[in-house]
Amino acid sequence: MATATPSREAGRLAASTPLSPTRISRLQEKQDLQHLNDRLAVYIDRVRALELENDRLMVKVSEKEEVTTREVTGLKSLYEAELADARRVLDETARERARLQIDLGKAQADLDEATRSAKKKDNDLAAVVSRASGLEGQLNKSEAALSTALSQNAALTAELADVKSQLAKAEDSHAVAKRQLEAETLMRVDLENRCQSLSEELEFRKSMFEEEVRESRRRQEQRIVEVDSGVRQDYEFKLAQALQVCSEVLENAKVSSEINDKAMGTAREELQESRMRIESLGYQLNALQKQVAASEDRIRELEEILSAERDKHRRAIEGKEQEMSELRERMNAQLSEYQELLDVKLALDMEINAYRKLLEGEEHRLKLSPSQSPRVAVSRITGSSSSRSSKRKRVEAKDVPEVEIGEGQLLVSEEATASGAVTISPTDMDGNAVTLTNETEQDQPLGNWRLKRQADDSDEVIYKFSPKFTLKAGQSVTVWSADAGVTHSPPSDLLWKSQASWGTGSDIVTSLINADGEVRASIHDLLSLICTDFTETLTRLVFLCFILLSSCSWFFSTHFGPGMTPVATQQEGSNAYQSLCSFTISFLCFCRYSSAQ
Numbered sequence: 001m002a003t004a005t006p007s008r009e010a011g012r013l014a015a016s017t018p019l020s021p022t023r024i025s026r027l028q029e030k031q032d033l034q035h036l037n038d039r040l041a042v043y044i045d046r047v048r049a050l051e052l053e054n055d056r057l058m059v060k061v062s063e064k065e066e067v068t069t070r071e072v073t074g075l076k077s078l079y080e081a082e083l084a085d086a087r088r089v090l091d092e093t094a095r096e097r098a099r100l101q102i103d104l105g106k107a108q109a110d111l112d113e114a115t116r117s118a119k120k121k122d123n124d125l126a127a128v129v130s131r132a133s134g135l136e137g138q139l140n141k142s143e144a145a146l147s148t149a150l151s152q153n154a155a156l157t158a159e160l161a162d163v164k165s166q167l168a169k170a171e172d173s174h175a176v177a178k179r180q181l182e183a184e185t186l187m188r189v190d191l192e193n194r195c196q197s198l199s200e201e202l203e204f205r206k207s208m209f210e211e212e213v214r215e216s217r218r219r220q221e222q223r224i225v226e227v228d229s230g231v232r233q234d235y236e237f238k239l240a241q242a243l244q245v246c247s248e249v250l251e252n253a254k255v256s257s258e259i260n261d262k263a264m265g266t267a268r269e270e271l272q273e274s275r276m277r278i279e280s281l282g283y284q285l286n287a288l289q290k291q292v293a294a295s296e297d298r299i300r301e302l303e304e305i306l307s308a309e310r311d312k313h314r315r316a317i318e319g320k321e322q323e324m325s326e327l328r329e330r331m332n333a334q335l336s337e338y339q340e341l342l343d344v345k346l347a348l349d350m351e352i353n354a355y356r357k358l359l360e361g362e363e364h365r366l367k368l369s370p371s372q373s374p375r376v377a378v379s380r381i382t383g384s385s386s387s388r389s390s391k392r393k394r395v396e397a398k399d400v401p402e403v404e405i406g407e408g409q410l411l412v413s414e415e416a417t418a419s420g421a422v423t424i425s426p427t428d429m430d431g432n433a434v435t436l437t438n439e440t441e442q443d444q445p446l447g448n449w450r451l452k453r454q455a456d457d458s459d460e461v462i463y464k465f466s467p468k469f470t471l472k473a474g475q476s477v478t479v480w481s482a483d484a485g486v487t488h489s490p491p492s493d494l495l496w497k498s499q500a501s502w503g504t505g506s507d508i509v510t511s512l513i514n515a516d517g518e519v520r521a522s523i524h525d526l527l528s529l530i531c532t533d534f535t536e537t538l539t540r541l542v543f544l545c546f547i548l549l550s551s552c553s554w555f556f557s558t559h560f561g562p563g564m565t566p567v568a569t570q571q572e573g574s575n576a577y578q579s580l581c582s583f584t585i586s587f588l589c590f591c592r593y594s595s596a597q
Contacts (some may be wrong), residue, residue, distance in 0.1 A: 098535045135309045142302040149295040181267045188260045198253045418521040429502040432484040437476040444471045448515040453506035458523045
């Protein structure tokens with residue numbers, strides 16, 4: 001404004017009267033001097049204002065430095081402790097990772113060995129099964145032979161019974177024949193005795209008759225003279241009759257003796273035949289008994305072989321089952337270890353991503369690297385597990401649309417689990433609704449099921465479904481609070497008129513409980529806000545610088561020789577840390593002042 005007036009006046013003078021070149025040059029010099037004076041005055045005013053502002057800012061900076069010094073002094077010990085813990089955890093993690101890698105290698109080798117052993121055992125099992133099949137075939141053949149032998153044994157037993165009955169009959173007939181033989185023998189002896197007696201009696205009578213005849217002859221000879229020849233003939237006739245009677249009696253005795261001898265011979269022959277038949281039947285009985293005993297021995301031997309093979313097969317199957325159970329247990333243990341390693345890896349990846357985003361945000365704010373204009377984003381990190389498809393926990397990261405929330409970043413960590421057909425959808429952080437989804441192809445009855453939510457330390461909020469409510473296959477149902485402004489439209493939209501809100505907070509747990517009190521699905525949300533105002537940005541920047549310097553100190557103290565001791569390295573890191581803190585505070589104060597201007 002001060003420089004415009006002389007120009008207008010000079011223009012009016014030049015337009016009214018002609019001026020000499022000297023006048024013109026003097027007027028020009030005057031105008032230049034006035035312009036320079038005006039600029040000097042403006043500059044002095046500006047310098048004075050800047051000095052006043054500088055004094056005011058110096059006071060504020062000193063106050064900020066005092067506050068920052070106190071905060072940094074308080075945070076330094078905390079960060080050192082946290083850094084020591086982080087370093088210790090990092091060392092333990094490195095050692096644990098090395099150990100786990102070694103264990104993983106061992107487990108992989110054991111798994112390979114177990115796999116080879118399992119294949120070998122499977123081959124052995126197949127061989128055993130084939131052998132068992134062959135033995136079963138032999139067993140069937142043996143059982144067929146056994147049945148044949150049993151049938152033969154039954155036939156032989158029947159035949160033996162017949163033979164025994166015949167033998168009993170033969171023994172009875174033998175006993176009868178023996179008794180008859182004894183009777184015939186007694187009769188023969190009696191007859192022989194009688195015959196002998198009769199013979200002796202006959203001889204005695206014959207001798208007596210002869211003696212009588214001789215005596216009679218002597219008498220007759222003596223009487224011949226006295227007796228007539230007629231009387232002699234009469235005596236001779238009587239004597240001839242007596243001799244004839246004796247001869248007939250002797251002949252009858254001889255005939256009876258011959259008949260008895262023939263009967264006794266016949267009885268002897270029958271007895272001999274009976275003895276021969278008894279001996280033959282005894283031989284046959286012994287042969288049959290030996291054959292039955294051999295068959296029984298063969299049956300017992302086959303039964304023992306079959307029992308031994310069955311025991312061997314059962315022991316082999318039990319051994320295979322035990323080995324398979326051990327392999328399953330080892331595989332489950334290794335899968336659990338792999339799952340724990342995967343969970344640790346995912347957790348570390350999430351932490352690394354969080355630190356990377358934090359560092360990128362600080363670099364972007366400090367304009368240390370080119371990037372787009374800063375925006376505040378709400379990111380959701382979800383983890384879910386479902387027992388329908390697998391027992392292993394599945395963790396995945398999802399990006400949701402970015403939301404402007406002042407100067408900060410909102411991080412939602414979400415972990416969801418489900419052990420049935422129904423899952424809980426990501427949580428509505430405004431507390432307006434809860435959504436359930438049936439991910440199977442079958443309808444799921446939700447009668448008398450409860451939907452429970454607890455936000456932070458507030459009271460639990462419980463919604464109970466009606467007894468006949470059913471969630472169709474592949475469908476979803478949303479339970480809205482009264483303040484959501486949604487109309488009741490079952491079965492997809494249910495309005496909870498008695499509850500204003502489901503509840504909001506930084507720690508929200510939502511669970512689905514069945515009628516028996518079992519938790520069938522749950523979702524856990526943790527909300528954290530990463531602010532980027534001046535104080536927290538400075539604190540995080542100092543913390544990052546401190547971590548960087550401490551990490552460098554730890555790296556040099558760990559990887560270099562005794563020429564650089566850990567104490568000296570930490571002292572140098574502390575000095576560099578203080579210098580960097582002072583530079584950072586000054587730089588940020590200047591940037592803040594410049595942005596305010």
